[in-house]
Amino acid sequence: MLTVNAFQKRQRDKDTLRQQIMDAARDLFVEQGYENVSMRKIADRIDYSPTAIYLHFKDKSELLKSICTATFTGLASALEGISAKLHSGKHDPVELLKKGLHIYVEFGLAHPNHYQLTFLSHNDDLRHEDPICIQAFAYLMEGVDACIAAGRFSSNHAQEISQALWSAVHGVTSLLIQHSAFPFVARKRLVSRVIDSMVRGLEA
Amino acid sequence: MLTVNAFQKRQRDKDTLRQQIMDAARDLFVEQGYENVSMRKIADRIDYSPTAIYLHFKDKSELLKSICTATFTGLASALEGISAKLHSGKHDPVELLKKGLHIYVEFGLAHPNHYQLTFLSHNDDLRHEDPICIQAFAYLMEGVDACIAAGRFSSNHAQEISQALWSAVHGVTSLLIQHSAFPFVARKRLVSRVIDSMVRGLEA
Amino acid sequence: MLTVNAFQKRQRDKDTLRQQIMDAARDLFVEQGYENVSMRKIADRIDYSPTAIYLHFKDKSELLKSICTATFTGLASALEGISAKLHSGKHDPVELLKKGLHIYVEFGLAHPNHYQLTFLSHNDDLRHEDPICIQAFAYLMEGVDACIAAGRFSSNHAQEISQALWSAVHGVTSLLIQHSAFPFVARKRLVSRVIDSMVRGLEA
């Protein structure tokens, strides 16, 4: 009993309590759905009282908001490297774009809970004004702009193309996450097929 | 009061109560989320007592299930015509496939509540065993098979291609429905761009 | 289907519906407790609509009352024979009294549902004013009176003795019915032991 307790306390010192709450909450939200997760359940999982959560988050919805923002931050940072390479001018822009799209899908599949909660939930309020969300989409536009600038695409409507690409990668990511019971072909093949077809179809 | 009552009664005779319940429930489920809609709210909206709902549906989850099945039925019937033309052999299979993909998206955008509730909710249980759901996906496969048979595609992995196409159309449909605050380009253009690029990218 | 229906209808003609309702209700009341039995459950068991019950009984409590009165009638008629013998003067009054007590217990054990519902439920309202109830207790008093008149008992407080005997037989009957999980000795032996001991203890 004491050992367990001691271990937990050490855990607590390592991560901040705030982080622990967010991790537990995100897992539970996706496992059981936001509405089906009570503050008590979250508190139980991290061995604190429900009241403790209110010391770190105003209410349940703010907890959700915080989790989503953190997700966008993670995604943006995953895409940062691509943006850097792009600016260096040493790489093929189409290949970089495809690489970026793969990173997007991989991020979603690697963090299905984050993705689902952020992109697939009843949560319209906050997203598009959040600067970090805008930033994430901006990276995609950059890639498309570069391809257009290099004369690689048959169209020069950057907005339209970017949104079409986002549609495709969002589609495959969300289907794979949400409909896990469906008999999909191997993930890698499916994802590549989507990205390759889209980009090939756009090329000049 | 009496006038309202008289009007309502006329309404009631026209649609069956069962249908009224489903319509009200679907709207509310999408507006507020399944978990946030109480049986009482549904009943209030149609001016019946909560008990009346239980005369037509065993419980809340059965109500949801019924709504989803009805959606798939609608979608399948929207695609039926394409299937018929395909079997006639008188039409270009690639054009038919694209037409079918457009119908899918249009169905989703025309019935955003149906689409969202059926494809975008925490509702994994039932979908893929439902025969009408299987039927809907079968229509898509038919179209792809025809293109492959006609030597129009550079790959002959029908499953893979079908799933990739579904990913793309699902992606654009769900983004347009769910993120209505985002500054998308004109819907027609975006949808066409997604479908055209995907199919073009697949062609031989 | 039709056969079953036809058979049921024949049944219905034989017993009156009123009787069917009472039988079904009594069984259910004891199986599940008065409060846990809904009018719908009763109706379902006899394949009628709930409304049909209201054509025969004003409400649920009147249904209960009717069942209890019927039980007392049955008990009184079971004891009638003893009363007759007593008046004939040809039999030993102590033996007749014991015989009557046995009949009481046997009636209870043979109709545990009736007994439980009538004597062991939350049902204080009606009992002691009901003439048939008074009649049943009168039979017991008769037997005690006869024993006293014959000088066979050491006390002549007929009321007191009757009530003591009732206590004893009620006690054994209700324990056997209600605590069926308890490891009682053989019923016959227990019942005889109670009656024999009581009567022997009362004798001069």
Place this chain on the structure above:
Amino acid sequence: MLTVNAFQKRQRDKDTLRQQIMDAARDLFVEQGYENVSMRKIADRIDYSPTAIYLHFKDKSELLKSICTATFTGLASALEGISAKLHSGKHDPVELLKKGLHIYVEFGLAHPNHYQLTFLSHNDDLRHEDPICIQAFAYLMEGVDACIAAGRFSSNHAQEISQALWSAVHGVTSLLIQHSAFPFVARKRLVSRVIDSMVRGLEA
């Protein structure tokens, strides 16, 4: 209002809330029947919210169980003294047995609500496995064993005799409690008559 509040608060500090809930619940259960008592009614009576009850009892049935166990504990402790005297060997075992039977009845009449709820309700589930219940019956057996060992009874079937005695005292207790409208003779006389007759009838 404030005065009432202040008074209530003092009350609350005195008894634990847990005890208050049990007391209120037991009274209500007997007054109105377990099934007719809602958690709200219990809460109202002690001036707490319904939720407060759930802080102390998992659900309604656990509340009932706790009350019954408490009753058995009270009964067992009332009988403890007799058991002690018995083991001392300084007292007449038949007198002790009768004394014990009187204590049983007196306990029931002094706590009619406890008795009724525990022994006279639809509540078969738990009783006979509860160790405190077993203990209570064991005390009775002890008394009977001692009488048999002293050669005071004409039979040596301890189980049978104990159960017969329990039947008798349970009978008189439950009749007096449950049929309070019946014109019983003086309680003392009736109880003594039952116990004396039974024991006398058992003696050698």
Place this chain on the structure above:
DNA sequence: GATGAATGAGCTTTCATTCAT
């Protein structure tokens, strides 16, 4: 005599949240 449709009232239980400590 019998029913189908409907309801108002009520149930047990859970929730997000607060407040004194």
Place this chain on the structure above:
DNA sequence: TATGAATGAAAGCTCATTCAT
């Protein structure tokens, strides 16, 4: 920083009962 005690509100669901037919 963290908690234990408490609550108002609301949830899903069932019930006895009525009424037009």
